[in-house]
Amino acid sequence: MEMEYLTRTEFAGLDEQELVRKQLDIKMVLEQESIINQHAALYEILLHRYLQGGTTRSTREISALNDLLLRSISWFPAAALVL
Numbered sequence: 001m002e003m004e005y006l007t008r009t010e011f012a013g014l015d016e017q018e019l020v021r022k023q024l025d026i027k028m029v030l031e032q033e034s035i036i037n038q039h040a041a042l043y044e045i046l047l048h049r050y051l052q053g054g055t056t057r058s059t060r061e062i063s064a065l066n067d068l069l070l071r072s073i074s075w076f077p078a079a080a081l082v083l
Helices: 002-008 016-053 059-073
Strands: none
Touching (some): 002 016
16 A cells, blocks of 8 residues: 555655665565465365364374475475574
């Protein structure tokens, strides 16, 4: 909304460096929201598996769960894994 306002006011009183900083801030917020969404999606999948199938007991079930977790790591940028 702020960017829409600035655009409509033809960026009055805003120099290019400030504009770029605001755009980078917006990009960072969107990336964080994406990471949060990806974590939530993984949680929902794991919760669904737990609620539908119970705890993992067999070697096959443990292997399938490990495969899901390993595949999900590729969803996240490296920076998100350190959080």
